[in-house]
Amino acid sequence: MRLRQQFLTRNDCYQTQRTIRVKGVMVHSTGADNPRVCRYVPGDAEIGFNAGGNHWDRSGLAKCVHAFVGKFADGEVGTVQTLPWEHRGWHAGGAANNTHIGFEICEDGLTDPVYFAEVYREAAELTAMLCKRYGLDPLADGVVICHQEGCQRGVASNHADVLHWFPKMGRSMDDFRAEVVRLMKEDPGGGEGGEENVTYEQWKEFMLRYRQELAAQEGPEYGRKELAEAVKLGVTDGTRPEDLATRQEVISMVVRALDEEEKAE
Numbered sequence: 001m002r003l004r005q006q007f008l009t010r011n012d013c014y015q016t017q018r019t020i021r022v023k024g025v026m027v028h029s030t031g032a033d034n035p036r037v038c039r040y041v042p043g044d045a046e047i048g049f050n051a052g053g054n055h056w057d058r059s060g061l062a063k064c065v066h067a068f069v070g071k072f073a074d075g076e077v078g079t080v081q082t083l084p085w086e087h088r089g090w091h092a093g094g095a096a097n098n099t100h101i102g103f104e105i106c107e108d109g110l111t112d113p114v115y116f117a118e119v120y121r122e123a124a125e126l127t128a129m130l131c132k133r134y135g136l137d138p139l140a141d142g143v144v145i146c147h148q149e150g151c152q153r154g155v156a157s158n159h160a161d162v163l164h165w166f167p168k169m170g171r172s173m174d175d176f177r178a179e180v181v182r183l184m185k186e187d188p189g190g191g192e193g194g195e196e197n198v199t200y201e202q203w204k205e206f207m208l209r210y211r212q213e214l215a216a217q218e219g220p221e222y223g224r225k226e227l228a229e230a231v232k233l234g235v236t237d238g239t240r241p242e243d244l245a246t247r248q249e250v251i252s253m254v255v256r257a258l259d260e261e262e263k264a265e
Helices: 012-016 113-134 147-152 173-186 200-215 221-233 247-264
Strands: 003-005 024-029 067-071 077-081 100-105 144-146
Touching: 003 200, 024 113, 024 147, 067 113, 077 113, 100 113, 113 173, 144 147, 144 173, 221 247
Parallel strands: 003 077, 024 100, 024 144, 067 100
Antiparallel strands: 067 077
């Protein structure tokens, strides 16, 4: 899987900052003959640039997914993550927004078996990675579904994707779920006897989550007196006592402490 990250921070959905407890993955396809991911994201040199300004990184759109699967600038297939995985997306048009990660496969003319095989494999790898990360069983009822299946279950709006495309290429959602299971067994990742290949973008997401967890922790009781004194002296604002400090933060605190020492002399 080729995974890049470009969050759609200007999209109204991103601005809500709502999160979900992930219970499943919903597979969508775009419904437009344009296989390039840069149609939907601003892009960059690797992804390709959106020259028309019609990407989804703007306000006023009542839709946003967690990722797009399609062609990058070099013509090869990859995935661009556009929301944090646990952010509540606007993709299902129903209750599945509260439970499922949703991603779009960029459609072409729906007649090219080579392109289909590439995005099918990429989408299955993405789904397998997400199922491993959140401890999901892809064969369990309602866990890995497409938009049309979500509609049939009453948790999504009335869309045909992806069952207007997959059967044309001899594939069903049952085939897709079975492929996800096969990939999870092939690369157990994180379990006994397996190693998980973590991309740089995934590592950054893990690091951000770790920093947020540290920042939310209260400082140890034995240091609270010193922390209060440091706040009083203006050395620190007292927030994030358990978080990591950057070199600049350390420099600023040292200089402030020295200034206070000079004032006291």
